Structures are given as structure tokens and as C-alpha cells.
Amino acid sequence: MQFRRSGNSGLLLPAISLGLWHNFGGVDVFENGRQMVLEAFDNGITYLDLANNYGPPPGSAEETFGKIMAKDLHTHRDELVIATKAGYLMWDGPYGDWGSRKYLISSLNQSLKRMGLEYVDVFYSHRYDPNTPLEETMGTLDHIVRSGKALYAGISNYPADVARKAFAILKELGTPCVMHQIKYSMFVRDPEEELFGLHKEMGVGCVAFSPLAQGLLTDKYLKGIPEDSRAAKSHGFLKEEAVDPVMDKVRRLNEMAQNRGQSLAQMAIAWQLTDERVTSVLVGASSVNQLHNNLKALDNTSFSSDELEQINSILNG
Numbered sequence: 001m002q003f004r005r006s007g008n009s010g011l012l013l014p015a016i017s018l019g020l021w022h023n024f025g026g027v028d029v030f031e032n033g034r035q036m037v038l039e040a041f042d043n044g045i046t047y048l049d050l051a052n053n054y055g056p057p058p059g060s061a062e063e064t065f066g067k068i069m070a071k072d073l074h075t076h077r078d079e080l081v082i083a084t085k086a087g088y089l090m091w092d093g094p095y096g097d098w099g100s101r102k103y104l105i106s107s108l109n110q111s112l113k114r115m116g117l118e119y120v121d122v123f124y125s126h127r128y129d130p131n132t133p134l135e136e137t138m139g140t141l142d143h144i145v146r147s148g149k150a151l152y153a154g155i156s157n158y159p160a161d162v163a164r165k166a167f168a169i170l171k172e173l174g175t176p177c178v179m180h181q182i183k184y185s186m187f188v189r190d191p192e193e194e195l196f197g198l199h200k201e202m203g204v205g206c207v208a209f210s211p212l213a214q215g216l217l218t219d220k221y222l223k224g225i226p227e228d229s230r231a232a233k234s235h236g237f238l239k240e241e242a243v244d245p246v247m248d249k250v251r252r253l254n255e256m257a258q259n260r261g262q263s264l265a266q267m268a269i270a271w272q273l274t275d276e277r278v279t280s281v282l283v284g285a286s287s288v289n290q291l292h293n294n295l296k297a298l299d300n301t302s303f304s305s306d307e308l309e310q311i312n313s314i315l316n317g
């Protein structure tokens with residue numbers, strides 16, 4: 001595994017990390033999730049990404065992870081960077097959503113219980129709450145780090161103008177924001193416009209999620225929508241209608257990947273790693289095989305300028 005420094009912090013993150021958004025819930029097969037986490041760890045994936053609401057049902061991915069920790073990984077706690085988040089709907093009433101101090105602290109306490117941990121390594125505000133003062137949300141992250149329940153603070157999905165203010169508030173409070181977690185892939189490139197520059201300027205790391213566009217940037221959908229795919233699942237968050245319109249590009253990218261001796265998934269991950277402003281590429285997987293395939297992206301992360309141009313022309317075509 002290669003490790004990259006998260007912004008100006010002391011924290012090194014693996015170039016590829018694993019997210020537990022899908023395939024680790026109460027509806028999924030525990031043993032499959034357990035094998036993926038153990039394979040990830042054995043291959044140097046030290047950063048594991050969770051959130052209070054991952055499942056389904058919400059909370060169950062943290063419970064699954066808690067069982068894996070207790071069973072297999074408790075003696076390796078100091079070798080792992082475990083992250084969780086709060087920001088989306090978690091429980092009824094006005095205190096189970098968004099970015100208030102009341103919600104974030106209660107939610108983290110619940111997350112720690114579900115995972116059987118004393119602290120997480122990173123606690124993120126999962127999204128910007130326009131109705132809570134930014135000072136309250138950031139002040140809560142600072143408080144959480146000072147309380148020892150998280151070692152580092154992060155934010156996720158913040159628009160650039162608000163992220164800039166959030167970074168400044170956290171710095172002023174003495175708990176600098178260590179990473180911003182954002183959606184980035186060949187299909188979602190807007191972070192290149194403003195956010196990447198902002199992160200560099202403010203010394204904040206960048207964790208890039210859904211690098212495979214939830215599976216679209218793989219060979220999985222080239223022959224239709226498989227039954228076991230995210231697009232076919234009711235809780236998949238990938239609409240069936242999203243598949244067809246991009247398949248022409250996916251076919252051409254896939255050919256290019258084959259010419260490079262890579263799978264499309266590997267090329268999509270390697271392409272992100274050409275940009276030093278990406279600290280860690282945060283992938284998902286539904287099997288150990290997929291995870292192995294994705295890890296091999298590290299075998300070839302160099303692109304000629306012709307290849308980079310060709311990718312742009314396929315994406316813009």
C-alpha cells in the first residue's frame with residue numbers, strides 16, 4: 001500500500017480506502033462483509049469509512065463493524081483509522097438530523113456504542129446544515145476532539161464557500177480540519193474547479209468517494225443490469241435509468257483500460273491517484289474479488305499525456 005499525508009496533518013492515509021456504506025448492513029451477509037474488511041486490512045487498507053446511517057437499516061453497518069472489531073481486529077486498534085459521520089436523518093424528532101451540537105454529540109455516542117469503541121479516529125460532519133450556525137457545528141467538532149471521542153475532525157459534502165469558512169473556524173479553534181470527504185470520479189469532476197485548490201491552499205486532505213460512480217465505472221453493467229448489482233437493489237441508491245446513458249462512454253473507457261492491461265475499475269482508481277490533491281480513493285465493494293481487483297490499481301498508476309487526453313475526450317464526447 002502507498003500512504004499519503006492528509007493535508008498538513010500528521011495523519012497518513014492509504015491511497016485506497018474502504019467504505020462500508022453498502023454491503024455491510026443488517027440485510028447483507030455478515031461473513032462476506034467480515035472477509036472484505038479482513039482482506040482490506042491485510043492489504044494495507046488502514047482507513048475504514050462508516051457513518052451513523054449506513055445499513056440498511058441505519059446503524060447496522062456500524063454494528064457489523066463492531067462485531068468484526070470484537071471478533072478479529074481488537075488487537076489491531078492502533079493500526080486502524082476508523083471514521084464515522086453524522087449529518088443525515090437518523091432518528092425521529094428534531095434532534096436526529098443535520099448539524100446541531102445536540103445531534104452530533106448524541107449520534108457519536110450511539111456510534112461508539114454500536115462499534116464497541118472508546119473513540120473514532122475521524123468524526124465528520126456529514127453535510128452542511130444551512131439552519132445551524134457554522135460556529136455551532138464546527139465548535140462541536142472541536143469539542144468532540146478535545147473530549148477524546150475522536151482524534152481528528154473532518155467535513156463532508158460542503159460547498160466550497162462554506163468549506164472555506166469551516167476550515168478557518170476549525171483552525172482558529174485549534175482543531176484543524178484534517179480532511180474533506182467529497183464525491184469525485186471520472187463522471188463527477190466539479191471538485192477540480194474550486195475544491196481541490198481550496199484544500200491545497202488550506203492544507204486540508206481530500207478523501208474521494210464513489211470513485212467508480214457506484215459501479216458504473218467498471219465492466220459490471222456492460223451486458224445489462226445484473227441481479228446482484230446496486231442498480232437492481234431497491235436500497236442501492238443507483239437508479240436503473242442511470243445506467244444506459246453512460247454505457248457508450250463506459251465501453252470506450254473499458255477498451256482503453258484493456259489496452260493498458262487494467263480493468264476499468266483499476267483504471268478509474270489509478271486515474272484519481274495521478275492527482276496528488278486526492279489523499280485517498282474511497283472505494284466500495286460487494287465481494288473480496290472486487291476488492292482484490294481494485295487494489296491492483298496500484299500496479300499501474302502512470303498515464304501518458306495522450307492517455308489523459310483520450311480519457312478527457314471520451315468523457316467530453
Ligand SMILES: NC(=O)c1ccc[n+]([C@@H]2O[C@H](COP(=O)([O-])OP(=O)(O)OC[C@H]3O[C@@H](n4cnc5c(N)ncnc54)[C@H](OP(=O)(O)O)[C@@H]3O)[C@@H](O)[C@H]2O)c1
Pocket residue numbers: 018019020021022023049050126156157181182209210211212213214215216218219220228229230231265282283284285286289290291293294
Ligand atoms: N460522505 C458521503 O456523503 C458519502 C457518500 C457516498 C459514499 N461515501 C463513502 O464512499 C464509499 C464508497 O462509495 P461507493 O460504494 O459509492 O464507491 P464506488 O467504489 O464508486 O462503488 C462501489 C460499487 O462498485 C461496484 N464495484 C466495486 N469494485 C468493482 C469491481 N472491481 N468490478 C465491478 N464492480 C465493482 C460494486 O457494486 P455492486 O455492489 O453492484 O457489486 C460496489 O458496491 C462508501 O462506502 C462510503 O464510505 C460517502
